[in-house]
Amino acid sequence: MATAINQTSTSEEILRRPPAILYRWLGDKIFSTVIVLLGSCIILLAVGMAWLLYTEGSMALEEFGFFGFLKGRTWDPAVLLEFGTWPFLFGTLVTSAAALMLSLFPAVAVAVFSAEYAPRWLAGIIDNLVQLIAAVPSVVIGIWGIFVLAPWLRDTIYMPVYFWTETNAPGMMPILGNPMGYGMTTATIVLALMIVPYTTALTKDAIKSVPAAQREAARALGATRWEVIRMAVLPYARSGIMAGAILSLGRAIGETMAVAMLIGNKNTLPFSIFGAGSTMPSVIVNEFREAVENLHVSSLLAIGFILFILALIINLIAAFITCKLSISGGQTV
């Protein structure tokens, strides 16, 4: 009882001290103002960037119409001054989607191995190596692709396939394209390699968040290691894995340097499997230095605006999937 009385008297004392209250009130105000300002900066930055890209690109969008610009197949900055982004949009979507499909299974497999099978020391090494791939600057991966991977792919895969097709299925030659080593397939393979770390990291997070009770329930039914993963772990983690894959797709769509170095940079359709192509980021990075015509600059910025929208849509889809499929509060929504 004595201590209780003491406590109340001291707390009353504190309450009665006016400067402290003023100080605390002021501190609170300052803190919340700073937080609100910083928080709104991010929003302003995002909105401002979108707005800037739109206004700067509006010249091209008005000249050709939004959908005209999207569907236009000609990109001619020299003679016709006609700009259409379809080849780049096509190149971006095809390389990114193919890279995602190529990387998804290995990425999930690495995550499952590191989370479920590998001993702790090995899992640590794997995780660090995977993170290392993500940390390598994309220009370094690009130069490795140019001097090591592309020639190797050309000699061991593209050329044999090309010669085989030449004798056995000449009709396929235009689809196959010129096997010079730099082109859609090489870019896709390097893209896949570059997004593996993201899918792996997000998948591993999702796997790690599966409650132990779920694994044990499967084990107690007499499930083997693989059956536990199939029955309890992967279904529970599916939303995380899907969201991870979609976010990796976002990375692939925006990846610039390595793709620009490896894709061959051909501005006109049709693209072929081995042959050169182009993506939206690669055309921006390749042409911004030489763009002197206002319409050319505006067209490049309009491509930036479309990329921005694409990224936004992908993030929204990822958020939607996380919401829709996630298992929370004992309810499957």
Next chain:
Amino acid sequence: MKQNSEYLTANNLPRNFEITRDSIFTASGKNIRMETRNLTVKYGSKIGIQDISLPIENKKVTALIGPSGCGKTTFLRALNRMHDLTRIASVTGEVLLDNKNIYDPDVNPVIIRRKIGMVFQKPTPFPTMSIYDNVVAGLKLVGIRNKSLLNEVCERALTQAALFDEVKDRMKDPGMSLSGGQQQRLSIARALAVEPEVLLMDEPTSSLDPQATSRIEELIHTLKDQVTIVIITHNMQQAARVSDKTAFFYVGHVVEMGETKTLFTNPKEKRTEEYITGRFG
């Protein structure tokens, strides 16, 4: 009584602190289904249970009682090799199922867990599966694909778990759409579907309301003709109601084990009496 638990650790039990056994619980008892011999489980250097030798009678309900953190769950999980999954846990001693040590190197733990089912404290339906798929999950693991057989077993297991009438019209609904008590009965049905010989239950009613609890107690009553049950409970009345045998666990040891009636009315050990009368724990 607080001091007791402080100075009394598994390592420095007083010498006169011996296990009391009923005369029927001799190793030669004919109706013994499972038996542990000098079972010790350590987590790293920390002792979970030490030197437990306990018989489990066939088609009887054995209740494990005792204060929290004194090794009941550790013991139960040792009975179907769930400790294999915990990196730091090490098990020594023997667990005999029909006189075969389940920790022998030639025994496949997956087969053991199919014979010895387990129901956990919290209901654990697989969230992406329907009610039906949850129940037959264990059968599908064994490779049973025959539709009519699966349907038959599903109905049998759900009926045993007293859930069939409530869910028979919505078998395709997600398992998570059920209430907590129904989910727990679904977990029990899932464990029963594979026809285990022994069923281990770790406080199966601790997260349930009284009505759901009584349904599960009824279920244990009806099941014991078919299955050997080992159940952990913190509820003395529940132990008295559902079990035939009771073992009192204290700091990693079994202090006393015997007929439930005897143990509750006339315990031999002072500590048992103190616990069941609620003076500590």
